[in-house]
Amino acid sequence: MRRPAGEPGTLMFDIKWIRANADLFDQNLKRRGMAPLTGELLALDDERKAKVTAMNEAQEKRNALSKQIGQAKAQGDDARAEQIMAEVGSLKTEVQVFEEAARNLTEELNLKLSFLPNLLHADVPDGTEEADNVTIRTHLEPAKFAFAPKEHFEIGEALGQMDFEAAARMAGSRFVVLNGQLARLERALGQFMLDLHTREHGFTEVSAPLLVREQALFGTGQLPKFSEDAFETRDGRWLIPTSEVSLTNLVREQSLDQQDLPLRFTSLTPCFRSEAGSAGRDTRGMLRQHQFSKVEMVVVTTPDKSEQEQQFMLGCAEKVLQLLEIPYRVVILCSGDMGATMRRTYDIEAWLPGQNAYREISSVSMAGDYQARRMNTRYRNNEGKLDYVHTLNGSGIAVGRALIAVMENYQNEDGTVTIPEMLRPYMGGLERIG
RNA sequence: GGAGAGAUGGCCGAGUGGUCGAAGGCGCACGCCUGGAAAGUGUGUAGGCGGUGUUCCCGUCUCGAGGGUUCGAAUCCCUCUCUCUCCGCCA
Numbered sequence: 001m002r003r004p005a006g007e008p009g010t011l012m013f014d015i016k017w018i019r020a021n022a023d024l025f026d027q028n029l030k031r032r033g034m035a036p037l038t039g040e041l042l043a044l045d046d047e048r049k050a051k052v053t054a055m056n057e058a059q060e061k062r063n064a065l066s067k068q069i070g071q072a073k074a075q076g077d078d079a080r081a082e083q084i085m086a087e088v089g090s091l092k093t094e095v096q097v098f099e100e101a102a103r104n105l106t107e108e109l110n111l112k113l114s115f116l117p118n119l120l121h122a123d124v125p126d127g128t129e130e131a132d133n134v135t136i137r138t139h140l141e142p143a144k145f146a147f148a149p150k151e152h153f154e155i156g157e158a159l160g161q162m163d164f165e166a167a168a169r170m171a172g173s174r175f176v177v178l179n180g181q182l183a184r185l186e187r188a189l190g191q192f193m194l195d196l197h198t199r200e201h202g203f204t205e206v207s208a209p210l211l212v213r214e215q216a217l218f219g220t221g222q223l224p225k226f227s228e229d230a231f232e233t234r235d236g237r238w239l240i241p242t243s244e245v246s247l248t249n250l251v252r253e254q255s256l257d258q259q260d261l262p263l264r265f266t267s268l269t270p271c272f273r274s275e276a277g278s279a280g281r282d283t284r285g286m287l288r289q290h291q292f293s294k295v296e297m298v299v300v301t302t303p304d305k306s307e308q309e310q311q312f313m314l315g316c317a318e319k320v321l322q323l324l325e326i327p328y329r330v331v332i333l334c335s336g337d338m339g340a341t342m343r344r345t346y347d348i349e350a351w352l353p354g355q356n357a358y359r360e361i362s363s364v365s366m367a368g369d370y371q372a373r374r375m376n377t378r379y380r381n382n383e384g385k386l387d388y389v390h391t392l393n394g395s396g397i398a399v400g401r402a403l404i405a406v407m408e409n410y411q412n413e414d415g416t417v418t419i420p421e422m423l424r425p426y427m428g429g430l431e432r433i434g
Numbered sequence: 435g436g437a438g439a440g441a442u443g444g445c446c447g448a449g450u451g452g453u454c455g456a457a458g459g460c461g462c463a464c465g466c467c468u469g470g471a472a473a474g475u476g477u478g479u480a481g482g483c484g485g486u487g488u489u490c491c492c493g494u495c496u497c498g499a500g501g502g503u504u505c506g507a508a509u510c511c512c513u514c515u516c517u518c519u520c521c522g523c524c525a
Contacts, residue, residue, distance in 0.1 A: 052484055056494045063494085066506040070452030081505090088505045106483095255444095255481095384463095386481080 012373055013113040015045050025119075031126055031335040032117050041112060048105035055098035062091045114218070115225055118370040120335055121344035127334025133347070134334070139318065140327035142351045147413040151354030152404040153285035156182060158415050159434050162286070174275060176286045181433040185406070185419070186293065188426035190268045190399050193295040193320055197396055201316045203266035203297060208246035210269055211237045216249040219375035221341030221367070228276045239272035244393040247298035252375035256389065258382055262301035262309060266396065269294065285404070287359065292400035299392045302379065303369070306390040310366045313394040314346050317362040320397050323422045326405050327351035329358055343368045348397070350405040361401045364394030 018025045019042055026036035065088040072081040125134050156162025161182035167175035178186055197203040217223040217238050222230060222245065231239040240246055247265040256263075271294050282288035297316060299309045314330065321328045333345040342365040349358035369388035372378070378386045410418045416434035419427050 049484065052494085056484065059495085060493060062505075067453055069505060073452070085505045092505070 012110055013116050014369075014373070015041065015109070015113070018042070019045070028119050029117070031120055031124075032338075032340070033128065033336055034117070037112075037116075041109070044105065044109050044112070048102060048109055051098055051102040051105055055095060055102050058091055058095045058098055062088055062095055065091070114374070117340035118221075118343050118368060120338070121366070123332065124338065124344055125332065125334045126336075128336035129334075130337050132334035133331040133337055136330045136332055136346070138327070138329040139322065140325065140351075142327045142353065143409065145353060149353035149408060149411060151285060152352075152407040154354070155407050155411055155415065155417060159417075161433070164286075171290075173283070174288065174290045176289060181427070181430065182403075184427060185423070185433065186399060186403050188423045189402050189406070190293060190295060191426050192323075192423055193396060193399070193402075194266060194268050196320060196323070197266045197295070197297060197316060200319075201264075203264040203316075206247060206250070206265045206267045208243065208250065208267060208269075210240050210243075210246070210272075212240060212245060212249065213237060216245055216252070219252050220245050220248050220371050221374065225340060229274055231272050231274055240269065241273045242271050242294065242393075242395075243267045243269040243296040244298060247296060248300075248371055248391050248393060249375060250298075251300050251377045251389070254377055255386060256300070256377070256379040258302060258379050261379060261389070262299050262305060265298045265300075267296050268399070269296070286400055287404060289400060292398065294398045294400070295396045297364075297394045297396040300377070300389050301392070302381070303387070303390050306366055306368065306392065309390075309392050310344070310346075310364060310394075313392060313396070314348075314364045317348055317364055317394055317396045320402070321348065321350060321361070321405075324402070324406065324420045326409050328361070339365065341367055341370055343370070350401065352405060352408045353411075354408040359401065359404075361405060362395040362397040365392065367391045367393070 018038060022038040022042070026038050029036060065084055069081050069084050069088070072078075072084065125132065127133065150158075153162060153164070156178075157164075159182065161178060161180045163177040163179070164175075167177045194205055198205050211233065214223060214236065217230065222241060230241045233239070246269070247267055250265060251263065270291055272291055273289075275288060275290060278288060286292070297313055299313060301309050318328070318330070328348050328350045331347050331349060333347060338345050345363055345365040347360050348362040348364070350361040351357075352359050368390055371391045372388040377389050377391075379389050380386055406420060406423075407417050410420060412418060412432070414434075416432045418432045419430055424431065
């Protein structure tokens with residue numbers, strides 16, 4: 001793994017905070033199902049600081065003597081210059097030895113810190129698996145069907161507009177080909193969501209790279225820990241697993257002005273995931289694909305606004321389903337089911353009649369300063385001080401899964417699919433598919 | 435893909451081995467001047483790390499990034515990234 005991004009000496013996690021809150025930090029790891037680490041980390045940091053101090057002292061001596069050489073030469077006193085040169089020669093190796101030791105220790109510490117999970121928000125419930133997530137609220141009662149509702153792939157294949165076999169022939173499993181009205185419906189969903197967030201919710205639409213450097217994935221936290229989940233190209237770039245990566249990294253290595261915050265970005269992009277750990281799960285249909293389309297929301301804000309921004313974003317994502325009149329519930333993820341890079345995550349799960357289950361369709365998370373530290377993104381507050389920004393991200397919402405939700409919730413007994421009112425303008429006024 | 439030029443503080447821009455973290459200008463902040471403002475004038479104006487220091491100080495590092503040469507590097511060497519110009523190719 002290459003040296004993490006950021007200025008030399010920048011640490012990926014606030015070691016001073018760990019030092020001051022050792023118990024809290026280890027408790028946090030425990031809730032994440034990990035062993036305590038403060039002892040190891042602080043010992044390493046002590047060692048590192050000792051070497052840095054020793055290096056600084058040696059440099060101080062060297063600089064003072066070197067300065068004298070310059071002065072002697074300026075006065076034409078070459079003999080004295082020679083004498084001091086001989087004296088300072090041994091200091092050179094001393095500086096190098098300490099410098100190398102300090103660098104190695106900093107790298108070692110930073111590597112360890114870069115693997116640490118984020119701190120959990122106080123609201124996050126304890127738990128080890130999906131079943132421990134807590135439902136916050138539900139919206140709309142699932143509709144009762146007068147017939148046995150089908151799964152989306154049954155509907156799509158019967159319509160002749162969803163072709164997994166054609167996709168498999170050219171790309172392998174976990175890909176799909178949509179055509180005709182279903183392809184247009186996917187496009188309509190994306191347009192509808194983008195229009196909603198840009199017109200009603202104040203987000204700026206962004207078109208950004210889908211192929212990014214390793215540092216960008218490091219910045220948002222997908223690397224170094226989760227490299228097997230994404231696709232790497234032959235030239236060392238990566239296909240984004242979510243446009244959270246592109247949108248969040250818009251501010252990498254920047255110092256922002258407080259008055260410009262919050263920044264709110266949205267984007268409709270394909271997402272690429274290897275689904276390496278998901279073999280055998282959701283193999284039928286287009287619920288879990290290597291490539292899918294998603295509208296993403298990213299907010300960059302000051303620490304004090306992080307809390308309210310997450311609620312706002314959650315509301316923006318819910319609004320999509322409310323306008324589409326699809327039943328859903330909001331859950332808060334438990335400590336064991338959360339992503340390592342996040343402090344608190346709400347999932348929105350849409351009702352899928354064909355599966356007779358709620359399935360994740362959006363995830364809205366706060367990252368705190370975790371990503372900001374990795375990207376080295378700060379802001380200058382009104383007092384002129386620099387501090388790390390807070391970042392948040394959320395799907396607003398997953399287009400592929402929204403397509404599934406629409407198809408299953410709006411299916412008719414004759415195999416047709418009614419088009420939700422809100423989408424009809426995007427479908428040329430079409431009222432049903434099939 | 436080939437040839438060349440470049441990257442210095444918030445911005446512009448000097449600086450080719452020795453008190454250079456960096457002249458000068460612009461901008462910004464505060465003060466003086468003014469009835470008020472402009473003009474003029476004075477002062478200040480990066481960040482990281484460390485220090486059993488804590489409104490102020492000390493040390494160190496940072497002139498795109500990383501490494502090297504040297505007693506000493508913005509300045510010399512190597513690698514990388516990015517920008518620009520010309521040629522080729524191309525949607």
